[in-house]
Amino acid sequence: MLQEIEAVLIDLDGTIFKGKKLIPKADDAVAYLRSLGKRIAFVSNRGNLSQRMCHERLKEWRISVREEEIILSSTVTAEFLHVHYPFCKVWTLGDYGLQEELQRYHIQLARKPEEADFLVITLHETMTYDDFNLAFQAVQHGARIIATNADKTFPNENGNAIDVAGMIGAIEATTGRKVELILGKPSCFMVEAALRYLQVSPTKCLIIGDSIESDIRMGRMHGMKTALVLSGNAKRKLLDSLLEKERPDYIIDSIYDIVRLGEEAGQ
Amino acid sequence: MLQEIEAVLIDLDGTIFKGKKLIPKADDAVAYLRSLGKRIAFVSNRGNLSQRMCHERLKEWRISVREEEIILSSTVTAEFLHVHYPFCKVWTLGDYGLQEELQRYHIQLARKPEEADFLVITLHETMTYDDFNLAFQAVQHGARIIATNADKTFPNENGNAIDVAGMIGAIEATTGRKVELILGKPSCFMVEAALRYLQVSPTKCLIIGDSIESDIRMGRMHGMKTALVLSGNAKRKLLDSLLEKERPDYIIDSIYDIVRLGEEAGQ
Structure with a gap:
């Protein structure tokens, strides 16, 4: 799952936290990706937080993250207006x-x-x-x-x-x-902001998120590998009705499963 | 009106034609702008015509125009998809x-x-x-x-x-x-496409159109001079209720008035 991957785009709501609660071991999953040397961008449709506010929240949960790794729809909206208007x-x-x-x-x-x-x-x-x-x-x-x-x-x-x-x-x-x-996911504005930061070809990226419509759709459209987590919006029973073109490459219960899968593969 | 102007952005529906009819002397107005050496872009929200189809229509009315001067919302939509998706x-x-x-x-x-x-x-x-x-x-x-x-x-x-x-x-x-x-006017996508073609600073541009909401708004937002024509959507009686920030620099009955105004000014 991670062998060919140089960078991971990680959704926040439903993937890292749910309301005011951290999703169990999401912090360990991020630390694991760091230990493998993967580049990381947190890509979220949250428009009501600033990068700074989101950074503080993630740090409270002891997630290792730098401010510039956080790409919110508020960030991308502000940048769009700055450039075009x-x-x-x-x-x-x-x-x-x-x-x-x-x-x-x-x-x-x-x-x-x-x-x-x-x-x-x-x-x-x-x-x-x-x-x-x-x-x-x-x-x-x-x-x-x-x-x-x-x-x-x-x-x-x-x-x-x-x-x-x-x-x-x-x-x-x-x-x-x-x-x-x-401006939010699945728009090109979000994915282009993430790729500008990551400096990685989309085919070397994995996106992990809980939304078929925003995370998986955005990843697929740009040739990324996609992993759907079931810790947020998407429910397992809905997966049977998914169209072939909407299907993620991986379906996992939560982001921590990448550690389990990685360790099974001997990474 | 035209002295400081290097390029003119001209709307089509309601400014050059109305349905299948040319607006009287719109062809002469375009010829006059050419005789002054102004650069011209026809910038229209028409998305149901291609550049080629629009070019043929304008040529039938003997309007002097090159295909690449025509920037339609269909053009800009196609270009946007080509670049981003x-x-x-x-x-x-x-x-x-x-x-x-x-x-x-x-x-x-x-x-x-x-x-x-x-x-x-x-x-x-x-x-x-x-x-x-x-x-x-x-x-x-x-x-x-x-x-x-x-x-x-x-x-x-x-x-x-x-x-x-x-x-x-x-x-x-x-x-x-x-x-x-x-994607259409007043979006930045339209104005940026026009300016890329014209290669002129927006402060040296005049936009002529019949819509306060698309033509005048787009021009004002980017620092262009703006001229509203009353040959299309906008009616004189509505102008009294216009907000100061929406007000065009010039209000003229039809595009041919630029010839009259220009000649009065001795151009």
Whole structure:
């Protein structure tokens, strides 16, 4: 499984942690990949965290990780705006981490919704009616809409929770305007950011994640090896109905299985 | 108006033609810009024509134009897929021109909807229920959705007609999946394609078009001079309610007014 692999892209929610809990021995799995000398990028659709915030969270779980190894949809969104719309003003509907990430890329945050060229939507777990209304105002005053990702749900300690699609739905329904760009996995923006950091050909990469639609689809599209973990969104009983073209190369219960498989193979 | 300008970006529907009719003296206006030595790009959200088809149409109206000056949303969509997803297979919901443009960029067209990695949606004026259903099948089998543009209506001889938003609405409503990327104006993909061709700084460009939301917005966002024509979508009575940040630099009845204004200024 790992012999031909030089770099591993690792999803976070459902693969490394679930809500506030580390997935058992995910830390050991990462340490094992490091011991084999694999390059690593953590590639997550989380848009409500900044790289710094995510780094702190992973360090609390004693996962060995450098900030620049963390590629979030907030990171990629901020970088996209920095490159393509360097002078834009942005209003956000999302938790603070998105703002922090935008500022790291020198994106100007609008002081009032009316000023905004873009509304950027991400997960907003502390959202209020007022937050919705201010975002609505931004679009009413001409802001175009982009979203860090459009996941419908994410797995937390209590099962599934509403993800960014909920915030997008509210804004699209009330403004009659559409999101014009979604940057998260499986988009080329995420995979290209990861490959730029890793400096490895996609055929030498393994992607490990819990989502057929984002992780596996993105990996397959770019010629990577793919491993689906069953510790998050994907359930074993759904696998029978998978299309051939959607099938991952490996299906494992959790990321720690790569240690077991590696040791069985004598690595 | 034209003194500091080296290049002019010109919209098509509502600016050069309306349905099957040339807007009066639009051909003379283009000839006038040529006589002043301005570089020209025709930048249109039309995704159902290929560059070749659009070129033929413009030549019939005796507009002096080279194929490579024509930048359509079909062109930019094909180029985007070529650069970022070179091995993808595409199913289309749209008129034949989109397919021709995809093939010009060596994008593989899926033989069956089930094979497709992407469904690309554009205007489909000859659409049938079967076309909808095949596009639906593609998404049911895992195709991601992108759209050349998301305009709601376009002006033809009889007033407004349903544009791409209608096709998108049908597919999103029935599949529960969302369009993840819209490439047409005012996106950075269109303006960057035009500027790559023109090789001119945006501050030396004038954009002429009939849409506040696509033409004027795109021009303003990139620091171009902007001229709104009233020969298409935008109506004079709506201009009073325009926000300051949406206001074009010039408002003219039709593109031919640039000749009049230029001659008055002694150019």
